[in-house]
Amino acid sequence: MNEKRKTIRAQSEEELLDKLIPLYFQDSHLDKLTFYKLYEEWLEYKKTVINSPNTIKRHTQHYKKYFEPSALHDKKIKRIDELLLETECNRIVKEFNLTRKEWANIKTILAGMYSYAIRKKYLLENPMEKVQIHVKFKQIVKKTGTTETYNTDELKNLNQYLDRMYTETSDTIFLTVKLNFLLGLRVGELVALKWEDYCNINHLHIVREEVRNQDTNTYEVVEHTKSSRDRFVVLVPKAINLLQKIEHIGEYIFIKNGKRITSRQVAYVLEKYAERQGLTTKSTHKMRKTFARNLNASGVPLDCIRELLGHSNLNTTLGYIDNPLTEEETYSLISNAL
Incomplete structure (x- = not known):
């Protein structure tokens, strides 16, 4: 007391x-x-x-x-x-x-x-x-377009390979990879696309994604995107032409042997291409970065690129932007500027 x-x-x-x-x-x-x-x-x-x-x-x-x-x-x-x-x-x-x-x-x-x-x-x-952090963070070396994206020549060579393989096999997987350079989707969003998302001739509705369960190492489709926001992406004529080549045989757009194509299968195409060309493999995420970089290089407004990628923060989008040109093209551009 x-x-x-x-x-x-x-x-x-x-x-x-x-x-x-x-x-x-x-x-x-x-x-x-x-x-x-x-x-x-x-x-x-x-x-x-x-x-x-x-x-x-x-x-x-x-x-x-x-x-x-x-x-x-x-x-x-x-x-x-x-x-x-x-x-x-x-x-x-x-x-x-x-x-x-x-x-x-x-x-x-x-x-x-x-x-x-x-x-x-x-x-x-x-x-x-x-709380404040007073110690120094680990310094990281900024990655360049050489490792993070496909430059002009690399993308041209890859597309030629995809066209050749599709002609030889009629396998939709090669169109799937080719198409994403025109859509810029997260690979999980790409393989989760359904025909119902092809809402009109000029747009795709992005509403779901494939995720991997880390405990079981299995893939499943969930009815939301990474950001939990739906969005629309523009279909350019090249993308429409590719979609029109795909047979409508199920609810999902990308089908192989009667089953939905998975993100792992998309990654395997890029791995096999790199192996055959004697190159370092570039991940599926590099397709998305290449898409963003090419739009930026062509003068598409950054905020439009942000919306297409489904980013809520413009700083995230800026991290996707780098130089799309080869060393020779870059050198020529600088020389002409100076």
């Missing part, structure tokens, strides 16, 4: 309750709530609001690698202040030599946990809002 009383003041009843509720719970749940227990609570909540089991698995892997060995893991939440958080965050970046992007992905866990704690009234303030 000799405990010193604490005066709690607020300008409104709502604000007063916001301050009183954490105090009410501090001797029960909050008193026992550790960093790890909060993580578990947040992850269970996260499972109810997202549609991606792969995201949950990635969070689990990141927590086990970066936070389970840390000083935060067994610490009670009410004993973790911004300085301890900041110390551990800086240690993780330094110890694992993380890039800024890698840290941003890992920080998603902390941001989510503490936002959840505020909403649950476990905490009054979010210490993550004041």
